[in-house]
Each structure stands twice: as C-alpha cells, then as structure tokens.
Amino acid sequence: MSVQTVAWVTTLFFMMVIVMVFGIVALKSRERRPYEPIKKKWYEARNFYGTALVVFMLAVTIYTLRELPYDIPVYGEENEPTVVEVEAIQFAFKMSKTEFAAGEPIEFHVTSSDVNHGFGIYDENMTLIAQTQAMPDYTNKVYITFDKPGAYQVLCLEYCGLAHHAMVQKFEVN
C-alpha cells in the first residue's frame, strides 16, 4: 500500500469522526440543560480525551520518525551507490545518467543553476515516490533504490516560472 493511500484513508477516518462529533453536538444543541453539570462532565471527559490524544500523537510521532528520507542508507561492501548529478535549470533537468538497473542503490545529488525547482520522481503509474527541492547554491540528496523496472519521470514540484509544468525528464530502470 502506498504512503498516499495510508494518508488518504487515515484522513478520511478522522474526518468522519469529526463530522460525527460535530453532527451529534449540533443535533443535541436544541434542548436546554444547565451549563455547570455539563461543564463538569465535559472537563472530566477532556482529561481522558486530551491524554489519549497526546499519547496517540506521541506514538505516531515515534513510529513515523524511525526512518527518514534524509538518512543515508547502509550500503554493503560491494554495493557502492550510483551518484547521479542533477542540475535543474529553467526549464529542464540535466541528469548525469538516465538509465539505471533495478535494485541498484542510487543517490541523486540535486541542485539548481537559477531558481528554486522541485525534483519529484514518479513511477510508471504516475505515483510520486520521492522528492527533494532543487536549490541554487545547495545540493539536496535523494537516496533511492528502484525495485521495479520501467519508465520513470521527474516532474518539477516547485513553481519556477511560466514553463514550470513543462519541466519533465524521463529515465529508464531496466
């Protein structure tokens, strides 16, 4: 399952919960009851809800921070990564290599010679699988190993001028 699907399902789930909560409160808004007892009950409930929320967020934070895209992968002895120099210019990507083998560890060293660009790698199904920013004066890195062979594309993901949407570069994984 792709990260996007997980994000989408999680979002939908929590949105449904919120719709329900606001809906129930709205439905129950017409009858009038004294405020003090309600307050007391709700504050008690909040202690529980607040704690649960903090614990949940903490768990998610720890879980999602275990592996970050910034971490340099551990390469085996005879498995040195292929370094690809990428230079973004208005409105194209110059890549030092555009053919790769499946399973080959790759490091994209991404920079720009004019303005800010984005470097987004799309697989054959047009799903975004990795990205970084292409900035002048700096080199951002993407560590990636393509498992599946196919035709991949790089799309510009930072607005860079009038031909921003035409900044596409294809490459092959065999």
Added chain:
Amino acid sequence: MNVNQVAEKTRNNQVVTYLAISGIIVIAMMIFGILMLLQQGGVINLPPATFYQFLTIHGTGMIGVAALAAAAIMWYFLNKYVTLSQKILRINLALFLIGVVMVIIGVFSFEYASAWTFLYPLPALSANAWGTIGALLYLGGMLVLGIGFLLFYLDAGRAIIKKYGSLGKGLGWDVIAGKKAEQDAPPGAVVASTMVTIVNTTAITAGAVVLIMNIINVINPSFTFDPLLAKNLTYAFGHIFANAVIYMAVIAVYEILQKYTDRPWKSSKSFLVAWTMSTVFTLIIYTHHLLMDSVMPKWTLIMAQVLSYSNGLPVLVVTAYGALMIVYKSGIKWDMASGLTYVAMFGWVLGVVPAIIDATIVVNHVMHNTKWVPGHFHMYMGLGALAMIFGFMYYVAKVECNMRINMLDKMAFVIYILGIMGVSGSFLVSGAISTPRRWATHFPDWIGPAQFGAVSGICLVMAVSIFVWHFVRFLMNRNTLNAGSDFSKKKLA
C-alpha cells in the same frame, strides 16, 4: 437611536467598510480560482502566463483579504475591551487598497507571476517572462500592505499594553502563574489579539527583510543572497501571516457563540496555556514547509514535525472542544451567524487533519507540493476562516439592523458547505493521486478531480454571492436608517 448607539454605529462604519470590500474581493478571487481549475480540467484554454498570473493574484489576494476581514473582526471585538485608534484602522485600509492596486498592476499589466511565495531569486530570474517594473510593483505593493498591517498591530499592542500592562499579561501569564485570579483573566478577544499581535509583527518584520532583499536583487542582480535563508524567511512570513487569519477570526466564534447560547466562555487556565502554546508554535513551525530541503539541519526538520503535531493540540483539546461544549444542550438559536461560526469550528478541525498528516516527514516526502497542500488549507481557510468572517457579517447585520434571513440565505448556507467541501475534497483526491501543485496543465489522469473542483467552486461562489448580497442589503438599510442623522454624510463603501 440614543447617543451611545450613534457613537457605536460610527465606530463600526469602518469595520463594515472592511467587510464589504473583503466580501467583494473574495468573490473576485474565487472566480480566478475557478478559472484555474477549469484550465487544469481542460475545459478552457488559457495561456500559461495568464494561468500563473491568476495563481499569483489568487494566492496573494485571498490571504490579504482574509487578513483584512479578520483584522476587522479583531478590531470590532478588541475595541470593546481596550481603546483602539480609528485613524490607524483607516490608514491600514488605505494602505491595503494602495498595495492591492500596485499588486494588480504589477501582475496584470506587467505580467508578474512569481506566485505569492516569490521565492528568491525567482522575482529577478523569470526567464524573461516579466521585467523589473512588474516585480517592483508586486514586491512594493506587498511592502505597502505590510506597513498598513504593521501599524494596525502596533496600535493593538499599544492598547493592550496600556490596559493590561504587557503582552505577557495580555496572554494571561499572570493568571497562569497564579498571581491573578482566573475570573480576572483577560477575555478571549484580548488573548487572541495579543497572540496575533506578537506573531504577525514578527511575520511582517521577516517579510520586510525578504521583500526588500528581493527588491535589491531585482534592481541590482549582482547583489546575491543565501537562497536557503531567503526561503526560511519567506515561509516564516507567509505561514505565520496566513495562519494568524484564523486566530483573529476565531474571536468572532468566542463572542457570537457566548451570546447565542447565553453561556459564558471564560478564559480558564487551560485556555490561556493553549493560546500561549499556539503563539509559540505558530512562530516556529513554519519549517514544515522546508521538510524537503534536506540541507536544513536535521533537528529543525524533526522539530517541525513534532511541533506541527503539537500545534494541533490547542485547537483540538481546547478551542474546538470549548465550542462543542458551549453548544451542547444549550438550546442555541440557530441562524446564519451562529450556524456559520459553528461550521467554521468544524472546518478548522477538519483542516487540521490533512495538515498534520502532511507534516509527517515520510508523508511529506510524497505529498509535499502536490495538491494535497491546497486541499488542506482550502478546508481550513475556506470552511474555517471564511465561515467565521461570513458568520460575523451576518452577525453585524443582525445586531445593527436586525436583518432577517430568508430561504435564499439558508440555501446558500448548505451550498456553501457542500461547495467548499467539494473544492477541498477534490484537491485532497488530486494530492492522493500525486497531482503536482501549481501546474497550468494536467495529465489526463489528473483532470477529473480538477473538473469536479471547478463545479464545486461555481456552487461555492454562488453561495458566497448570496452572503455578500445579504450584507449589501444590510448596508443599504443601514444608510437609510442613518439618513437624517448627522452621520448620514459618512459614506460607506
């Protein structure tokens, strides 16, 4: 009308003017938004230059106008507790309009299209799409706008310090520390205004640096700057300023729901702690815009995720929870004002979900700068902040002229909710299928959601037009009521 009422009414003249101008600009900006979605959906065929000009004007204009209307809300309620300057309110509006005119001329006459982010060095390096004059008009216009808002917040800060002693006390720190009783805590309107004063003064200062820096670079490209620092400052400015809109507008929720439910919404200790947390987090979480800049120190990016999660807590545990609690079994009388403010809280919380998800680094890695991002903030600004603003407009119309609501307004209410949910939802779907943000043309796979968004947008703009029409009718009533009194000469917008 007695003397007090008349005085109250003249005081509100400007607030009403702010709102009327905002309402009209919002409609115009929505139309640009719809045109962009139609273009992305392949329904119409705009040249890319036009599309990106619309993009620039839509982003800049929406945030600017939302901030303007929210400032009116803040002024209206804050002025009940402290004495604010009317003159500065007027100057802010004048500078706003001058700034807007400069931006419009820069964008449409000189074809300037850097998007609102004006990421250095794009204003100077446009691949010959626009020239120096356009860039200077846009950047200068933003600067003028900033000056107006800076004056506005300085005046608010002055008034709060005068009444409460310091900005810390405006946030109720003495109550948190136990030096002052909870019942003497500053009201929500003051706490929120203090928070916004602090964060927006900072934002505007950061913005001024990066704007003038860009201006220098546009005039003389041999002066170069560090693009990463420029990016940090740009997002510090943009994120805080946009975020602060909802913190100003939420004052309307506090005040309106208190009145409609006849229940007090007091500043408790947890309330004050939540607002102090929001102040701090809002100032520093902008780095979640730079999660895809791996050259940033790693700890700042991890902090960005942690703090973005934490920033959800004050809203989810205190503000929204408080809104739900005050409405629950309250016998509230539902009308447009109370309905829209309630929906606004709903929209805010709803918008927090995709925001937090996108602030997760591993998700951001495949979602950053896709349409997921506008998805989240259209929910949060469109269903959150804007609903607060329109709710406040209905509230003012009711309080001042006892304007009645008809079937049309009620229909607009439903269409508005469905419309903005459609727009935001279509963006979120586009994001989930990896559609990049800010693309003038879409690949065939991406077209469907854009078309759906455009249709929703058209419904939305109709609903909003009805809201604004109601407000215009109120303005006409207001003028007739005023006729004959000495104040009839004071023209409204």
Added chain:
Amino acid sequence: MKQAGIGLSLYGLLMIPPVVHFLESVMLFHMLVQLPLLIVAGWLMGGIFIGKFINFFTKWNASGIPGILLFIIITMYWMLPRVLDEAVSLWYMELFKFISLPFLAGLCLRDSWCKLKIVGKSFVYLNYLPMFGLMAWLYIDTPIQICNNYLEDQQKVLGWGFLFITICMIIYILQQVFSDQSETPNH
C-alpha cells in the same frame, strides 16, 4: 546649553583629521561608530537650533512625521555601501556627510522623536530592525567586494556588527513588551 557644548565638542572631535582617518580606516567603525556619533552630535547641538527656529519647526514638523521621514531617508542613504566608499574618496561627499548627518538627521530626529506617538515610535523602530537585519545579511553574504576602499573581510565584520545590533534591538523590544508597563513609577 551644556548639552550643545558637548555636542559641539563631539562634532569638533570627530572632525580632527587623525580621528577621521582612524574611524574611516575600518569599515565597521566608519558605518557603526562615526555615522551614529555624527547623528548624536547633531542631536545634542539640535536643542539650540530648534529653540531658535521654533516657529519653523512647529509649522513644518507639527506631527513629527516629515522630520522622521527625512531622518529615515538620510540614514538609509548612508547605509548604502557605495556612498561610504565615495565619502572616503571624494571630498564633497565627505563634506555632505559631515553636514547631512548632524544637521539634518540628528536635528530632525530630536525634533520629531518627542512629537511622535508611541505607535509612530514603534513603527520607526520596527523599520530599522529589519533594515539592520538585511544589512547584516547583505554584508555577510555578498561574495564580492562592494567597496573599493574596503576589503571583503571588512565587509563581513561590518555585517556581524549589524547582526549584533539587530539582536540587541530584538532583545530590547522583547523586554519592553513583556515587562510590566502598568506600574511605571517603579521603573
């Protein structure tokens, strides 16, 4: 009149050729010592002038805004790197510096500052804050030598000087807005 005396002697002191030479030999001293001291001298001497031409000042600078605008324009002008360079090389720029800073900037500042309301003062303050920050950034970050008379290292030192001032200004404003202003008699 004691103040004016001090101002005059400071002005005199700043005009002594070895002092001029020393201060102008280092970019940091030139920009952040000599120029501000000239303004201070003007401020101190200003009392007499303002007293003499009180009608003129009340007429043209009633709100304090025209004066402070002039002050801002002049100080901004003197923050341009090229101007600093020219002051060292061209005698008339040097002369202009010794006239404009004390007698226009310093004088206007004195007359305007007390006339400005609190919002106006904070506004001016908050304009200099980002301006100094930007200057710091410009001088530290610029990879080229901007002035003929000063080396790149000197530029960087000046940048750090500006950064230091900016940080001090931020600390000052923070303590100002977060310390209690309601019990003013105690402070």
